Amino acid sequence: MDRLRRKKRRRRRIAFILLPVLLILFTGLAYGGYLTYKLASATSNANSELNRGEKSDMRDEAVNPAKDNFSVLFVGIDERDVGENSRTDALILATFNKKEKSVKMVSIPRDTLAEIPEHGKDKINHAHAFGGMDMTVATVENMFDVPVDYFVKLNFNAFIEIVDSLNGVEVDVPFDFTVQDSKDRKNAISLKEGTHTLNGEEALGYVRMRKQDPTGDLGRGERQKELIKAILDKSKSVSSVTKYDNVIDNVGDNMLTNFTFGNIVALQKYASSLNNIETLKLEGHDLNDHGYYYELEDESLWQVSDTLKKHLEYEEDAQTEESQGQNQEEEQSQDYSQEQQ
Numbered sequence: 001m002d003r004l005r006r007k008k009r010r011r012r013r014i015a016f017i018l019l020p021v022l023l024i025l026f027t028g029l030a031y032g033g034y035l036t037y038k039l040a041s042a043t044s045n046a047n048s049e050l051n052r053g054e055k056s057d058m059r060d061e062a063v064n065p066a067k068d069n070f071s072v073l074f075v076g077i078d079e080r081d082v083g084e085n086s087r088t089d090a091l092i093l094a095t096f097n098k099k100e101k102s103v104k105m106v107s108i109p110r111d112t113l114a115e116i117p118e119h120g121k122d123k124i125n126h127a128h129a130f131g132g133m134d135m136t137v138a139t140v141e142n143m144f145d146v147p148v149d150y151f152v153k154l155n156f157n158a159f160i161e162i163v164d165s166l167n168g169v170e171v172d173v174p175f176d177f178t179v180q181d182s183k184d185r186k187n188a189i190s191l192k193e194g195t196h197t198l199n200g201e202e203a204l205g206y207v208r209m210r211k212q213d214p215t216g217d218l219g220r221g222e223r224q225k226e227l228i229k230a231i232l233d234k235s236k237s238v239s240s241v242t243k244y245d246n247v248i249d250n251v252g253d254n255m256l257t258n259f260t261f262g263n264i265v266a267l268q269k270y271a272s273s274l275n276n277i278e279t280l281k282l283e284g285h286d287l288n289d290h291g292y293y294y295e296l297e298d299e300s301l302w303q304v305s306d307t308l309k310k311h312l313e314y315e316e317d318a319q320t321e322e323s324q325g326q327n328q329e330e331e332q333s334q335d336y337s338q339e340q341q
Contacts, residue, residue, distance in 0.1 A: 040261045042248050048153075048256040051134045056147035063149050066266035069312045071095045073140055075153040077128065087125040090224060093140060093148070094277075095311045101273050104311050106280040106304055107221030113293040114143050123293060133256070144305045146314055152257040160200030162231075168197040169230040171223075177212040179205040203227060217294060218281070225279050280304050 055062035063070045076090030091108040114124040116139050118131075127139040137148045160182060163169055173191050181188035181201050189205035191198075198206055207227055213219035283300035287293040309315045 043259065043261040043264060046255040046257055047260065049258055050137060056141065056149055058141060058147035065096070065263050067098065069095070069097050070149040071146060071312060072150045072152060073137060073148045075136060075151060077153060086128060088128045088136060089125070091124065091140065092224070093144065095308050096270060097311050101270055103270060103273050103277045104280060104308065105225065105277050106282060107224060108282065109217040109221060109294045111217060111292060111294045113287060113295050114139055117142065144308060146305065146308050146312060150257070150259055152255065152259065154255050160204055163200040163203045166231065166234045168199045169203060169227065169234050170195060170197045171206060171226060171230050173206070177209055179209045181205065229277065280307060
């Protein structure tokens, strides 16, 4: 019986990173009112620090979203069963640039072969089972060689309710397919190619489907990002503002983050950028070596890493610090020479 339950839980897992970026919109549209109070309360209840403290080990100082470039790791996971060592179902790394007020985003396939600290090479979605968010963050930092400043982890129990509270979302379905619903009823959801307004169950099926997609996990990652944008578009409409009360409750009850409410208020300046998020793509190939893995192409990983670093101006900061260090050494050397003379 326990084995059957575990099998059902695995089938229920969906590859979707829910809507933490909606909090940016809530702050802008509800600031100063009752919803802001609710948002502050939800953020406080969801706050969770990493063992490393308030800053990445790759940073000299903690970054402030109000004045610095920063990165966020969005994590989708099924943790309905307390005590279960869950694997991540979705990982999206996003970078934010303060000058451009721009956002770049990359979805990491769940079966990506990655170097997990203290565990060697394994699927990246195993990192959370090995060591929770700390191990997940460390693995992503190691993969891209960029700091992960913040994280938002979403349990997707509230997914259907959130989409339904917005009266559905519009997406462009790329091809016909049929999938099971949230109650594991086979072929309960059937979607046709074309533009449709999906309810919560249909949206769940849209983002969980993988095997019928010719591009597999990559296609699912693209659908995740498409649905995020669709919900952002819908959430900004005037008619949706009255729904925010329930949406905030649903998100707040199923989220953990090291963002503070003050951090989220600072994100409001990025609200106008959310329609133009630049999505990056990781290229790779299937690897069937004692199981299925997705192995990234070195050139693709390097290009994505370089793009994220430049967007964060991370390399520039490092070069500046290195240059300052060299100048200090030269000044000290000159001072020493003068003293000897």
